[in-house]
Amino acid sequence: MQQTHSCLAVAMMVVALSGAVSAAEPVAESPDRQPVNLAGRGWQLVGYQSANGLVEIAANAGVTPFRFEDGQVSGRAGCNQFSGSYTLDGDRLVIGASMASTMMACPEPLMQQEQAVIAALTAAKTVRQSGERLELLDDTGVTLLVWRALPASPLVDNVWMLEAYRHDRQGLVAPMENTQISLDFHDQGTLNGSDGCNRYVSGYVLESGRLRIGPLATTRMACRGPDAVAEQATAYANALSLVSGYRIEGPRLTLIDAKGEVVARFQARSD
Template sequence: MRRTMTTLAISIFAITLAAAATAAEPDAPAPASTFTVQLEGLRWTLTDYRSADGLSQVWPKSRPPRFSFQDGSFSGSTGCNRITGSYRLDGSILTIGKGLAATQMGCPAPLMAQEKAVIQALRRVATVHRKGATLELHDSADEVLLRFSLPQRTPLTGHTWKLESYDNGSAALTTPIPGSEITLKLDGEDRLSGHDGCNAYMSGYSLSGDALAFGPIATTRMACRGGPERAEQAGRYAAALTQAASYQLQGQELTILDANGKPMARFTSEATSSAQAATP
């Protein structure tokens, strides 16, 4: 009987110690939540890239360097050629696949240097960070390699701008040939389009504050029905646009300025032009 009581007491004592030890142990930490950076389903515009000279701004005359990430595949532009590849995203850890493919178009030297630096930066990406409308890709040392932004809202979009006057190389603004109907549209995603009086044209643009730059102008190749004068006008209009460095907007009037602040082209909103034409 005594042996039974002793065994029972020891058992109770052991259970008591185990319960006390369990109560004294801290709760196990909850698994850390994984937060995945939201970069998919958006069109990111490259603004800065790292080269041997440090972090540099994208050349303003480049084509719109936009990137899209979706379901493990990305595509974009270096400002010259299109580039595609694969990626894996785990929280903020971003791994770019080794197999990058690009078109092989030749571009001006500054663009080719930019393209080389962008591709080299992509191969070194380790993490991704987003703050509002800004996206950054960092290397393993947490140094910024590539910086992107979402297209900014601007009063320049949502309009068809009709050319009222432009610099045709004579150091003064002149009106277009009657009936030319030269137009300009900016779509809010760094793409522009319009009609130069002969052909449809398109390009890219970069916008930061009141700084505005257009990329190389590409046009359709239809014969100009207006004759050689209109064809010459179209070429001079394109030359004026490519000198853009900033803009002024007063009401419904848009003025494109060169690097010295000289007006290169002046437009009015087509809706305003129509209203003025209808005024008796």
């Protein structure tokens, strides 16, 4: 009987020691888990959660690339430019509920899209990155937002000055005398310039040689000179909305439509 008790005690000690060793061993992370790196690049929003499931964002839906820099997230989700604070701890992401935003009025579908995206941002609890894909999830693991990382753009590092653009009624025409129209692309998927009357900003998506430019948001200054200056600005904005691709040949940038026809032609500014 004493021998039986001794064997039982030894066995219990072995089990206890085995449990102690197991508890002390670190748990290996999943090899599929990628460290989250939000800063230093632009993220193009491609999908958001709605009552009907994950919705794919259409081209020219008023969305500019999102940026996560120095604790601030910014972008445009359909209509207005916004910015807010965020904190990232591992894969835990908290975006502040109070956001600064412009107050533009837009078509109802874009306003609804924007409201859904902002709601998803503030409801996010974790972030998951897999290659060039970034997802924000709620506390139950449901994907709320999906982004795609933007590649470095060959369009940057130049200010492009307009030489000619497509006018609805006149074909390809030169800008009016004494007006300068410019286009400046940035790495984070945003662009800005002058339309000869007002400053403008927008976003662009560059993928596999294809280029899309979003709607222009402009200042509201009254144009100096004849009414034709304002008409030119409108025609230039319409031309940019047709862009589907581009060519760079030396110092010249040519924007083309889906048929390969010229929409606008620019020359790099020599500083």
